[in-house]
Amino acid sequence: MTEPISEKEVAHVAYLARLRLSDEELQLFTKQLGAVLEHAKDVEALQLDGVEPMSHPLPLENVTREDEVDEMLDREEVLNQAPAVEDGRFQVPQILGEQP
Amino acid sequence: MSSIIPATSLTAQTIAEKVQSGEWTALETLENYLTQIAKSDAEIHAFNTVLEDEARAAARAIDERVALGEDVGPLAGVPVAVKDNLCTKGMRTTASSKILENWKPPYDATVVKRLADAGATLIGKTNMDEFAMGSSTENSAFGPTRNPHDLTCVPGGSSGGSAAAVAAGFSPVAIGSDTGGSIRQPASLCGVVGVKPTYGGVSRYGLLAFASSLDQVGPFANTVRDAAIVHEVIGGYDPKDSTSISEPFPSFLDAIEDGVEGLKIGIISELMGDIDGISSEVIQKTREAATLLSKNGALVEEVSIPASLYCLSAYYLIAPAEASSNLSRYDGVRYGLRVDGETLAEMNINTRTAGFGDEVKRRIMLGTYALSAGYFDAYYGKALKVRRLLAQNFDEVYSKYDALLSPTSPCTAFKLGEKTSDPMTMYVNDVCTIPSNLVGHPAISVPFGSGSDGMPIGVQILAPPMQEALMYRVASTLESAEK
Numbered sequence: 080m081t082e083p084i085s086e087k088e089v090a091h092v093a094y095l096a097r098l099r100l101s102d103e104e105l106q107l108f109t110k111q112l113g114a115v116l117e118h119a120k121d122v123e124a125l126q127l128d129g130v131e132p133m134s135h136p137l138p139l140e141n142v143t144r145e146d147e148v149d150e151m152l153d154r155e156e157v158l159n160q161a162p163a164v165e166d167g168r169f170q171v172p173q174i175l176g177e178q179p
Numbered sequence: 180m181s182s183i184i185p186a187t188s189l190t191a192q193t194i195a196e197k198v199q200s201g202e203w204t205a206l207e208t209l210e211n212y213l214t215q216i217a218k219s220d221a222e223i224h225a226f227n228t229v230l231e232d233e234a235r236a237a238a239r240a241i242d243e244r245v246a247l248g249e250d251v252g253p254l255a256g257v258p259v260a261v262k263d264n265l266c267t268k269g270m271r272t273t274a275s276s277k278i279l280e281n282w283k284p285p286y287d288a289t290v291v292k293r294l295a296d297a298g299a300t301l302i303g304k305t306n307m308d309e310f311a312m313g314s315s316t317e318n319s320a321f322g323p324t325r326n327p328h329d330l331t332c333v334p335g336g337s338s339g340g341s342a343a344a345v346a347a348g349f350s351p352v353a354i355g356s357d358t359g360g361s362i363r364q365p366a367s368l369c370g371v372v373g374v375k376p377t378y379g380g381v382s383r384y385g386l387l388a389f390a391s392s393l394d395q396v397g398p399f400a401n402t403v404r405d406a407a408i409v410h411e412v413i414g415g416y417d418p419k420d421s422t423s424i425s426e427p428f429p430s431f432l433d434a435i436e437d438g439v440e441g442l443k444i445g446i447i448s449e450l451m452g453d454i455d456g457i458s459s460e461v462i463q464k465t466r467e468a469a470t471l472l473s474k475n476g477a478l479v480e481e482v483s484i485p486a487s488l489y490c491l492s493a494y495y496l497i498a499p500a501e502a503s504s505n506l507s508r509y510d511g512v513r514y515g516l517r518v519d520g521e522t523l524a525e526m527n528i529n530t531r532t533a534g535f536g537d538e539v540k541r542r543i544m545l546g547t548y549a550l551s552a553g554y555f556d557a558y559y560g561k562a563l564k565v566r567r568l569l570a571q572n573f574d575e576v577y578s579k580y581d582a583l584l585s586p587t588s589p590c591t592a593f594k595l596g597e598k599t600s601d602p603m604t605m606y607v608n609d610v611c612t613i614p615s616n617l618v619g620h621p622a623i624s625v626p627f628g629s630g631s632d633g634m635p636i637g638v639q640i641l642a643p644p645m646q647e648a649l650m651y652r653v654a655s656t657l658e659s660a661e662k
Contacts, residue, residue: 097528098531098543099528112548125564125565133567136392136618144418156285160515162511162516172520
């Protein structure tokens with residue numbers, strides 16, 4: 080029997096989700112995620128052709144409103160909660176290759 | 180067994196009447212609850228933050244308004260404990276995660292604002308499973324909450340702090356959020372009333388998102404009527420939530436004492452033994468509840484919701500899928516924790532690896548996987564089809580029945596550490612509550628006696644969307660018949 084998910088796949092998914100796993104964690108999570116996917120085989124095995132997927136409980140149309148200026152968050156208060164700020168903006172590590 | 184349960188508890192209704200009439204002050208009422216918290220919360224850990232000073236200021240303001248002859252509102256001077264995933268302006272909101280340990284939101288959740296506008300005093304922010312992912316409150320980054328009925332047991336989760344706060348007499352009512360049973364299951368385990376409203380019935384604005392198509396905010400209380408009173412305060416259309424229902428709901432209180440004479444109530448047969456792991460004691464209690472309802476004039480029969488057999492699997496694909504997307508916002512840029520790195524990607528990885536606990540990581544990875552190319556149709560796509568089948572099952576049953584009955588939790592409160600080693604064992608706790616979330620229907624857990632271990636058992640009443648009035652009627656009948 081093949082495992083529902085391999086360590087290689089878990090490592091890839093962790094990277095996509097921007098998480099780093101130790102070797103121990105990789106082993107443990109592979110086993111645990113495998114158990115959940117194993118349980119999900121009951122759903123995987125169902126014959127559901129022709130059933131319309133339901134992504135949401137309400138039959139929502141696009142919700143729009145008039146484009147009017149409303150109460151807004153205070154810029155300073157918002158920036159005060161950020162880990163790093165420069166010149167009234169969020170600061171992040173260098174994205175492009177060259178030195179500043 | 181060591182327990183911390185008050186001999187008597189006041190209702191929110193009584194407090195509001197006495198405070199509004201001037202017989203009691205909001206401040207002395209609050210002080211009584213703060214005394215209870217100071218005495219016992221070190222053992223229970225229901226709260227992440229107790230807002231003593233803020234609550235006292237709010238209580239004084241209410242007393243001043245009462246003195247001026249103002250109508251303060253339906254929750255005049257009523258202390259309310261709020262789950263720590265609802266934004267409180269300028270007050271720490273952590274979701275019990277290290278990634279938000281010191282975050283102070285720049286705005287109030289609509290629910291928080293409505294509570295304050297109704298005269299309530301916000302007494303504190305309650306502990307929870309990190310980002311509401313869990314069924315025992317053991318996944319909190321700040322340590323578990325303990326069940327007030329037995330300190331060696333869990334309170335359930337993820338809103339375990341709110342349930343424990345009401346059970347321990349720390350607050351007459353509380354607010355939680357329910358994505359797969361996170362209000363109803365802890366209510367059942369702590370012996371209090373807990374409600375998941377119709378999806379779209381209560382605003383999600385300012386609720387830290389877990390699974391947006393499933394999350395709903397709702398009340399905990401000692402009585403069904405108190406839950407309905409709080410629900411009326413927090414519910415109703417909010418333009419800030421695009422999934423909010425604009426149509427008004429019928430009053431939850433007007434018909435609450437009308438009884439169940441002539442109502443047709445179905446017992447969900449799949450949750451009465453077909454699915455493994457539901458204790459015979461809990462099933463027995465649910466049958467007793469059915470008997471009581473029929474003695475009160477309802478027609479009670481077994482009904483079938485065949486798709487409920489697949490709900491657990493479908494939920495644990497859909498909820499993680501939505502969570503993996505919702506939690507991508509915790510990237511160390513705009514708020515919360517940042518752990519530095521040479522590059523942006525490295526900073527993101529360092530931050531999320533240090534900031535999230537194991538269960539959150541598991542669900543993010545599970546969701547990322549279920550949504551990834553090659554697996555999307557087999558997992559997420561199939562789960563969404565099960566959701567449709569489930570909705571069709573409910574529609575069919577509700578064409579013949581007014582409301583449904585089932586257990587809330589498959590078991591009474593379990594010991595701390597008993598179910599933490601295997602995630603699947605923990606997930607099974609949600610098996611009876613998940614169906615309502617997947618279809619967006621309202622459901623309530625009502626305390627209904629206790630098991631051989633002396634721990635509380637709750638039964639669940641489910642109703643069609645927007646039929647909360649009916650749900651509260653059935654719940655109220657059960658509550659008065661049980662007493």
